[in-house]
Amino acid sequence: MFLFPVCSPFLTSPSCLSVFPPPEMKGKNPWNTPTTIIITVIGIIAIVALVTVAVLQNRHLPQKYKYGIVLDAGSSHTSVYIYKLCQIYTVGISSYASAPWKAGESLRACMQDVEQQVPKKRHRQTPLYLGATAGMRLLKYNSSMSDGVLQAVEEALQKFPFSYQGARILSGQEEGAFGWVTVNYLDDRLSQVCGLETTGALDLGGASTQISFVSDKYNGSESPSNSVNFRLYGNDYNLYTHSFLCYGKDQALLMTQSVPEMLNDPCFNPGYTAIKNYSKIYDSPCLSGWKPQKIPTHFTHNGTGNFQQCQRIVKSIFNFTHCKYSQCSFNGIFQPSLQGQFGAFSAYYFVMSFLNLTDTTMPLEAVKAKLAHYCSTPWNQIKQQHPEVNEKYLAGYCFSGTYILTLLMEGYNFTSEEYSNIKFIKKIKDSDAGWTLGYMLNLTNMIPAEAPDSPLLPYSGYVSLVTIMAILLFILFILCLCPLWTRCSKQPEIV
Numbered sequence: 288m289f290l291f292p293v294c295s296p297f298l299t300s301p302s303c304l305s306v307f308p309p310p311e312m313k314g315k316n317p318w319n320t321p322t323t324i325i326i327t328v329i330g331i332i333a334i335v336a337l338v339t340v341a342v343l344q345n346r347h348l349p350q351k352y353k354y355g356i357v358l359d360a361g362s363s364h365t366s367v368y369i370y371k372l373c374q375i376y377t378v379g380i381s382s383y384a385s386a387p388w389k390a391g392e393s394l395r396a397c398m399q400d401v402e403q404q405v406p407k408k409r410h411r412q413t414p415l416y417l418g419a420t421a422g423m424r425l426l427k428y429n430s431s432m433s434d435g436v437l438q439a440v441e442e443a444l445q446k447f448p449f450s451y452q453g454a455r456i457l458s459g460q461e462e463g464a465f466g467w468v469t470v471n472y473l474d475d476r477l478s479q480v481c482g483l484e485t486t487g488a489l490d491l492g493g494a495s496t497q498i499s500f501v502s503d504k505y506n507g508s509e510s511p512s513n514s515v516n517f518r519l520y521g522n523d524y525n526l527y528t529h530s531f532l533c534y535g536k537d538q539a540l541l542m543t544q545s546v547p548e549m550l551n552d553p554c555f556n557p558g559y560t561a562i563k564n565y566s567k568i569y570d571s572p573c574l575s576g577w578k579p580q581k582i583p584t585h586f587t588h589n590g591t592g593n594f595q596q597c598q599r600i601v602k603s604i605f606n607f608t609h610c611k612y613s614q615c616s617f618n619g620i621f622q623p624s625l626q627g628q629f630g631a632f633s634a635y636y637f638v639m640s641f642l643n644l645t646d647t648t649m650p651l652e653a654v655k656a657k658l659a660h661y662c663s664t665p666w667n668q669i670k671q672q673h674p675e676v677n678e679k680y681l682a683g684y685c686f687s688g689t690y691i692l693t694l695l696m697e698g699y700n701f702t703s704e705e706y707s708n709i710k711f712i713k714k715i716k717d718s719d720a721g722w723t724l725g726y727m728l729n730l731t732n733m734i735p736a737e738a739p740d741s742p743l744l745p746y747s748g749y750v751s752l753v754t755i756m757a758i759l760l761f762i763l764f765i766l767c768l769c770p771l772w773t774r775c776s777k778q779p780e781i782v
């Protein structure tokens with residue numbers, strides 16, 4: 288009769304019994320029995336599998352799209368964004384209204400460049416969008432013209448090997464809302480479980496300007512046309528947004544120049560002089576109805592460089608006289624009380640960074656004094672100091688700086704204290720602030736409405752825990768075999 292060793296509770300199956308060596312195996316190493324070897328190999332495979340699953344299972348899945356292309360067809364130029372920035376300047380597509388085929392042509396060279404930048408094997412999965420903004424919105428006043436331009440653009444883009452998703456004119460509301468999404472997405476403000484306070488977005492283009500922010504005092508009931516609702520990562524946002532068509536900096540400049548006596552212009556540096564075409568001003572739909580009966584074909588535009596006078600003229604293009612709501616910004620448009628921080632981008636940044644005025648902690652009076660000094664600097668001196676800057680922009684900085692301050696302080700009602708809540712930004716984490724990223728994230732469903740089920744542990748914690756469990760299992764396994772091995776190596780007692 289044999290006295291069998293007691294098996295560990297972990298090994299109570301018949302196979303457990305079979306690992307015990309018969310007495311004639313006395314002196315033999317029990318690890319060498321085929322069953323022991325098989326169990327050991329299976330144990331090791333199980334542990335390796337457990338750790339492998341831990342490593343692979345919880346890893347972030349690769350995104351569906353590696354690249355996405357959005358063409359921002361603005362009033363002043365077209366930019367191509369390949370996820371992050373790849374910007375190639377052309378003229379705004381709306382300027383090809385009289386020869387639409389040229390609009391398609393204008394994109395060809397830059398799109399060929401894009402083709403080189405996206406790896407060939409990714410071409411077919413790369414979505415391509417074109418969004419046109421205020422320049423095309425203005426052209427829509429004559430719908431057949433804007434249709435012709437869009438069609439020409441579509442035909443050109445369809446010839447490229449990408450997954451073409453369409454060309455369309457964004458509404459002002461979309462432009463504002465997607466700009467807000469971009470800023471808050473890049474700032475990681477949307478994916479937070481408790482929902483961080485969001486940042487408002489201020490966008491100044493050539494033909495329109497947008498203001499978008501979340502205000503506790505606005506639920507969309509007053510002026511519903513300014514309300515956009517989002518559900519992002521499980522948080523609900525009720526966004527206030529408004530786009531002012533014609534209040535981009537190029538169209539605003541035309542509006543100030545429409546006044547005939549503005550031939551001597553305080554918004555341009557003293558000594559600046561240029562012969563300009565009146566029809567260029569009055570061709571803009573923003574000035575339709577303003578055209579005097581008799582105007583000369585040309586006028587001489589002379590700068591006189593006076594900030595205070597410029598401010599008065601700029602202010603005259605805003606209408607503050609009527610408001611049917613509880614409160615308005617300008618032109619009778621509802622605006623709730625400003626709230627939180629604001630990111631100001633596009634021309635806000637171009638202009639304020641040139642003027643060295645991006646530091647909003649600087650007292651407003653000091654900002655105005657610096658701008659007044661810039662405006663009064665003779666044009667020749669300005670040109671000498673900045674030979675590298677495009678003259679078209681250089682001549683406009685006095686006007687643009689004055690326009691920005693007037694729009695913010697008088698138009699949107701930022702107080703001197705609230706001015707420091709504005710940050711003039713070009714990029715956030717290497718990506719351009721603007722509507723394009725928000726537009727693409729929305730169209731590719733890359734921002735889920737609901738928060739993804741968050742893992743209980745971070746990835747590294749999860750892997751460590753499974754590894755520790757695997758090691759413990761292995762130790763238990765050895766412990767289970769140990770008594771067997773010890774007893775088996777003893778001489779069996781014969782009763």
Ligand SMILES: Nc1ncnc2c1ncn2[C@@H]1O[C@H](COP(=O)(O)OP(=O)(O)OP(=O)(O)O)[C@@H](O)[C@H]1O
Nearest residue numbers: 361362363364420421422492493494495633634637
């Ligand atoms: N370096 C610069 N300095 C000054 N102004 C600039 C500079 N670069 C671009 N701009 C001007 O800034 C304005 C805004 O440019 P942006 O590309 O954001 O507008 P857009 O998309 O063409 O306009 P919109 O959105 O109104 O259609 C334009 O008037 C443009 O001419």
